[in-house]
Amino acid sequence: MHSNTGDPMARTAYLVERETVSEWAATVDVLIVGFGMAGACAAIEACKTGASVLIVERTSGCTGTTSAASGHFYLGGGTPVQLACGYEDDPEDMAKYLEAVALEPDRDKIRLYCEGSVAHFNWLEDQGIPFERSYYPHKNVIQPGKECLIWTGNEQVWPYREMAKPAPRGHKVAFEGEEGGGALALRILSDRAVEADAQVYPDSKVEALVRENGRIVGVRVRRFGEAIHLRANKGVILAAGGFGQNPAMVAEHVPILASAYVQGSPYDDGLGIQMGVAAGGVAIHMGQPFLTSxxxxxxxxxxxxxxxxxxxxxxxxxxxxxxxxxxxxxxxxxxxxxxxxxxxxxxxxxxxxxxxxxxxxxxxxxxxxxxxxxxxxxxxxxxxxxxxxxxxxxxxxxxxxxxxxxxxxxxxxxxxxLSFGRAVYTGFTLGGLKVSSDAEVLTERGQAVPGLYAAGACASNIAQDSNGYASGTCLGEASFFGRRAGRHAAGTLN
Ligand SMILES: Cc1cc2nc3c(=O)[nH]c(=O)nc-3n(C[C@H](O)[C@H](O)[C@H](O)COP(=O)(O)OP(=O)(O)OC[C@H]3O[C@@H](n4cnc5c(N)ncnc54)[C@H](O)[C@@H]3O)c2cc1C
Structure with missing residues (x-):
């Protein structure tokens, strides 16, 4: 389902024209909104190309939903962990599975993700994220210890087990306990981003995009009560999270979450999605939650x-x-x-x-x-x-x-x-901006909004609904497509 989210008056507030900007407080190549999993990965990759990168983060540190995540990454196709644990997998089987469980499979995107999965695992490890070469054999929500590999989806569940050769693909960051793996991964990636020379403006809220001749060229930021404008010559990447903490958007799009305990960052207020829509993008799968008890x-x-x-x-x-x-x-x-x-x-x-x-x-x-x-x-x-x-x-x-x-x-x-309404069901939103495989924000007609990218929970990629979800898909796609966003915005990916 496509959605334009919000009334037109409100939408204009999220987008201003270049003429209204009297001065740029800073100019960079790539500007990233949000320093979570998607933002950190985008920054590392954009910096690697030599581009100047600025991350604008609303909080004082890396406190997005990523820091609440357990630390599963859904990866496969024969990762070193799968091989070390004796599991055969190949990108074709992984893609078949992800296509089978998807609500609306984007075959090209799924194939890209599966074919790039081993290289992406290696990249995460190269950044310093620890993954043991070990297997956790029990059916569980999250391994209690540091064991890495676990079954986290419906691979062995009928009819999927007959549609694609099953393999365990949940890779947990080596972290003792059920919580903290996401925070550890984010701390490591944010260190890498800063070492790579990404500048960070903490405690700064992006509140609107700036457009010039149809292209997104910057943002307006609220910083310590003051509004400033920052120019991005090559691209703006929205990596600002989901909308589970915006009651009006929840009521409009995914009302079932109003009866659930919504987890995640308090800044999952949908602003990234609203800015993308104001710039001409379209939001999809907005009615789909991740929900569990x-x-x-x-x-x-x-x-x-x-x-x-x-x-x-x-x-x-x-x-x-x-x-x-x-x-x-x-x-x-x-x-x-x-x-x-x-x-x-x-x-x-x-x-x-x-x-x-x-x-x-x-x-x-x-x-x-x-x-x-x-x-x-x-x-x-x-x-x-x-x-x-x-x-x-x-x-x-x-x-x-x-x-x-x-x-x-x-x-x-x-x-x-286990009744819904008596037992507690927790959840978060899965809908977000429609994006290309290179994370370009797309219009209803599938055209890229020039200069604008989105990744992570404010975009919709592989994780589309609760029925087909596998633990690790959100961090997997936020990091994978976040990296592509960084490279494409910096101009090194076509
Ligand atoms: C309890 C819990 C456990 C989870 N465990 C897993 C797991 O193990 N594996 C998995 O794959 N997924 C998991 N998820 C989902 C996953 O954590 C998220 O989908 C993912 O972290 C989103 O990453 P992100 O970079 O898009 O967003 P975030 O990590 O939320 O980062 C977005 C950042 O943008 C900032 N921001 C927001 N608005 C603005 C603005 N206007 N201006 C500037 N900055 C802004 C926020 O402050 C935040 O720091 C879990 C979710 C929850 C709630």
Whole structure:
């Protein structure tokens, strides 16, 4: 879905014409709005060409959403980590997978990303980001330790496992713990950008783009209460994050997030997207959130089943957590239960965060139906059918992987409440400016807005919706296309 975001009066405020600028406070080749993952990578690459680069960052330091990220990068095609851990992968299989899960696959862009993935991994490592040559074998949201390689998408989930040869592609920055990998990577990349001679204006908010003869040639910045103008002779790169913290944009485009806990930088206010749209760009996939309330780890819980208030299953439970979560939000009244038996019982690891709760234990499924207010016989029917097939290692309805199939026949049984609105679902926005493979901001007709680029969460590239998301795609594409933005804006990429 394409969107123009906001009313025309507001839009003009994000774009001013050159005639209104009386003086340039500074002139550089490439100006970058935002010092997160996309901005840092763009800066390093632009500097490498010899271009003069200025990063304008609204906060005092590198505190964007990247610094809250766990630290997964979705990379493949035979990275040194995949090879060291004994996993074969090639760009073709990776591309097939990403095309299969995409809402609206941009084949050229996906192929470019997959074919450049190994070189990009090497580049990240060359910048100093540490990645162990190790594999984490369990199904988890994020590895608790420094292990690198993990399955972070739906590669082994039906029908995708039949559409492309599966491989684990989540690469975690070597960092002990579930949080902090993104911050470590950003600290390293921002150091590299500064060493490469990028200038930084912290505590400075870009509030409008400046246009001259149809080309974006600079920005207006609010700095310590004063407005100044900065000229960019070669290009302006928007790397200013998403819009999850802008209530009006959330209400307009992705209202489901208003009922969720939106994570990320407080400056994910959509200003980058609004400036891009004001300059003639178009925003796409604006209605798509990343949304999740993970019920695993422990992975044993994947052997349970998810049912709605009619006692029906609705998704393969071994799906990546944002896939099962988005299906959960689409159930009648958002009501969803995780049903386990005594052999599969465990408390969900993230329950303290997600507020998923144990409703009760029940001796029989008939008692459970009564306790949950599910029509008598329906859940019993679902479980009987599930158990018969699970005993044969099959799931004809949703094709859950045999690894997670085990009849649920050992009472007592337990039900956890995963309902949307009762359990906490966390999320962020995925929509953003439509961009070319070189990060040029595109108009509705697909023409580049001269002088304007976008990368990271304010652009829309590979990560398009919760259903097809794999952990690591956002940092992967922010860094990959951020680099391309830097090179193209500096004039060394056609
Ligand atoms: C809790 C959490 C965990 C996550 N974990 C992962 C993960 O492991 N792997 C993954 O791939 N993705 C992850 N994501 C998503 C990922 O972190 C983001 O998509 C990614 O970091 C976005 O990078 P960015 O450079 O586009 O934006 P940011 O890192 O947010 O950087 C944008 C910068 O622009 C600045 N800015 C904004 N407006 C202006 C302005 N007008 N003028 C000047 N500066 C401005 C901001 O202050 C900010 O510093 C996670 C997200 C969350 C919330």
């Amino acid at each position: 993970p019920f695993y780890p422990p992975e044993n819980l994947l052997k349970g089943i998810l049912v709605n208030c009619d006692g029906q299953r609705f998704v393969a439970e071994d799906s990546y957590h944002s896939r099962s979560s988005i299906y959960a939000t689409q159930q009648p009244e958002g009501i969803v239960y995780l049903i386990v038996d005594s052999r599969t019982f465990a408390y969900p690891h993230f329950a303290a965060l997600t507020k998923q709760s144990l409703i009760d234990g029940f001796e029989t499924i008939a008692e459970m139906e009564a306790g949950l207010g599910i029509r008598a016989g329906t859940l019993q029917g679902t479980m009987e059918a599930y158990n018969v097939h699970a005993a044969d290692g099959e799931d004809p309805t949703f094709h859950k992987h045999p690894k997670w199939l085990q009849p649920l026949t050992e009472g007592p049984y337990a039900a956890f409440d």
